[in-house]
Amino acid sequence: MVRFENVGMRYGMGPEVLRDVSFHLEPGSFHFLTGPSGAGKTSLLKLMFLAHKPSRGLISMFGHDIATTDRKDLPSLRRRIGIVFQEFRLLDHLTTYENIALPLKVAGREEASYRADVRELLAWVGLGERMDAKPPTLSGGEKQRAAIARAVVAQPELLLADEPTGSVDPEMGQRLMRLFVELNRLGTSILFATHDHSLVEQVGAPVLLIQNGELVYHG
Numbered sequence: 001m002v003r004f005e006n007v008g009m010r011y012g013m014g015p016e017v018l019r020d021v022s023f024h025l026e027p028g029s030f031h032f033l034t035g036p037s038g039a040g041k042t043s044l045l046k047l048m049f050l051a052h053k054p055s056r057g058l059i060s061m062f063g064h065d066i067a068t069t070d071r072k073d074l075p076s077l078r079r080r081i082g083i084v085f086q087e088f089r090l091l092d093h094l095t096t097y098e099n100i101a102l103p104l105k106v107a108g109r110e111e112a113s114y115r116a117d118v119r120e121l122l123a124w125v126g127l128g129e130r131m132d133a134k135p136p137t138l139s140g141g142e143k144q145r146a147a148i149a150r151a152v153v154a155q156p157e158l159l160l161a162d163e164p165t166g167s168v169d170p171e172m173g174q175r176l177m178r179l180f181v182e183l184n185r186l187g188t189s190i191l192f193a194t195h196d197h198s199l200v201e202q203v204g205a206p207v208l209l210i211q212n213g214e215l216v217y218h219g
């Protein structure tokens with residue numbers, strides 16, 4: 001479902017921050033993405049979310065070669081991907097409930113068909129009491145949980161998560177991890193970037209390790 005062959009990436013005229021990256025992800029797989037700070041994890045996720053173009057190599061997403069895909073077809077490919085960014089990217093003028101329900105609304109679903117599911121998910125991530133609050137009044141950990149709920153609510157085919165449990169306490173981290181594992185069990189492929197080796201051990205999924213822009217291990 002995702003295939004990278006000898007992919008490179010640079011920002012503007014700068015040096016390549018990713019070099020010769022090759023790997024593939026199967027439908028329903030779970031991988032961790034680890035590596036030192038600045039190694040290129042976020043950059044790799046940006047390529048996969050089609051938010052940045054490679055400087056060379058081949059990227060195929062859901063069977064589409066990205067280099068030959070029409071720009072107008074990119075949004076429909078992106079809608080098949082859920083992403084948790086490090087900076088959350090919640091919409092400040094919407095409530096927490098509305099932020100989380102947004103992917104379902106954009107997909108054209110009637111609110112009556114998803115209201116109960118969204119409320120249940122809000123309760124699961126510990127935001128049941130905060131669903132009418134606007135993001136600027138949420139704590140860092142609450143924003144992170146809202147961003148996770150929004151990414152998983154529509155059961156995307158692929159979930160990209162960038163340090164998704166970095167701002168919550170260990171107990172909530174474990175709870176959120178169970179949410180990712182359950183989503184994966186329902187068929188979503190997951191790529192989970194983290195520095196936290198205890199999470200890697202808890203799930204026991206294979207690890208992609210990036211060092212200095214190169215993928216050095218794919219197990």
Ligand SMILES: Nc1ncnc2c1ncn2[C@@H]1O[C@H](COP(=O)(O)OP(=O)(O)OP(=O)(O)O)[C@@H](O)[C@H]1O
Nearest residue numbers: 011012014017035036037038039040041042043044
């Ligand atoms: N917008 C940008 N413009 C120029 N260089 C950038 C930009 N974003 C990241 N970089 C550089 O690209 C390299 C890889 O950064 P990236 O954010 O992908 O690393 P990372 O592995 O996600 O790090 P961290 O674990 O700290 O989040 C770094 O050298 C960084 O300085």
